[in-house]
Amino acid sequence: MMATQTISQECGDCPIRHRAVCARCEPDELQTLEEIKYYRNFQAGQTIIWSGDRMDFVGSVVSGIATLTQTMEDGRCQMVGLLLPSDFVGRPGRDGAAYDVVATTDVVMCCFRKRPFEDLMTSTPHIAHRLLEMTLDELDAAREWMLVLGRKTAREKIASLLSIIARRDNTLNKRNAKTRMVIDLPLTREAMADYLGLTLETVSRQISALKKDGVIELEGKRHVIIPDIRRLMDEAGDDSDGGFLV
Amino acid sequence: MMATQTISQECGDCPIRHRAVCARCEPDELQTLEEIKYYRNFQAGQTIIWSGDRMDFVGSVVSGIATLTQTMEDGRCQMVGLLLPSDFVGRPGRDGAAYDVVATTDVVMCCFRKRPFEDLMTSTPHIAHRLLEMTLDELDAAREWMLVLGRKTAREKIASLLSIIARRDNTLNKRNAKTRMVIDLPLTREAMADYLGLTLETVSRQISALKKDGVIELEGKRHVIIPDIRRLMDEAGDDSDGGFLV
């Protein structure tokens, strides 16, 4: 049992205020949202939404990490999205969920019942506009992953995953590391494998190999030190900097 | 040399009127679009947009087929989108193109200069709304492909591609085939390989195998007869019907 995290009810000082679907809202629009929103807590490992189920709400991840996954009948599983704080869950205009959403860590979500939210979208262009922007970003991310899944080697896949997590860490926490970076892996080896279209054994082997070659250092299983990000991005096979550094 | 296709300038009887980004527009809004739109023709094989280039226009594919591809320095190439009539090209709010856009067949595009179109989006919610809808659909398609790329076998990949093309054909042409279907492959073996994260040799072999096993029949290289779609979708590894049939 864990203590349910207390979250400010004030949108004004919400940690994801300036990045979530509400980012562009004016104070009065925020007021409207504040009236219909509600928070939900999920424990690590808990399934937030089952694929195929009816979805009666949409919302934003406030804290914690969740995954979007697709599973075939025989058990093969592919992650199709990694939801970090400020990411949006659910699809306005559709009733059924297309993917499983699973909490990787404890998760707090800011939810809206679907119907009122849809109404709000038509009356509040700022929300619709921000959602479009976020969806376009997700589409770009998905397409980047298609290259990873389709054409990269196992080693490059691991390097790609690490550098993407590092990049997100960088923008989320407004750090500005030049070369050395430290990241906490939010995923198990198995989850990484599902993300990368590999087996967990291959993930483990390639992480060991990158460590042996000095591309990364490990402290425990989940704590990764990246001595030189350029080196890592080189291993990922991306052209030069990938827009990461100047 | 080919004759440049003549396209009606009237939005009212445009072939993609009810599916493109303009689908939800009222007559007066259509009028505004009509004033700023212009058509461009591209020949098969021609690159419409180079990745990294400045994009000064957005637009819809009116006829023909184009591909979105990402290429690594060493030449490895992954297709990340297949653009059919009514699909939208370009990203409002971004200057540089992220992918190569290449005409697979002769292509006619209905274009708008980016800046005026962006202005229109804020003033015409119908356009923004439709674009959001289309982007969400594309995101779903991209995620479906992530499963194909990450977890399916070569044989399943081919079957998936064929059944997706068949499905699109079905909705586009409002046919309602029960079991037997005929499709024209719009792609070379190499393009299919780039779509599926395979080599063209493997594509060729798996197509031959599906033919040998009676899942498909071939007339020439590009004309595919599908005696039983259920059988094909079975081979694709999708659960039962995938929403295709009733």
Place this chain on the structure above:
DNA sequence: CGGGGGGTTGATCTCCTTCAATCAACGTGG
């Protein structure tokens, strides 16, 4: 006739999967 683009097929190789053993960390109940 020659050449080139698209396609098929064969032989070989290799990278990743599969199967399996082992380990460390952790919690739990006797």
Place this chain on the structure above:
DNA sequence: CCACGTTGATTGAAGGAGATCAACCCCCCG
């Protein structure tokens, strides 16, 4: 406090799916 089970991770050995390299075919077109 220790035996036990569990979960996540590492490592090894063997096998296979798909890549690679290469030859060849078909068809169209100049």
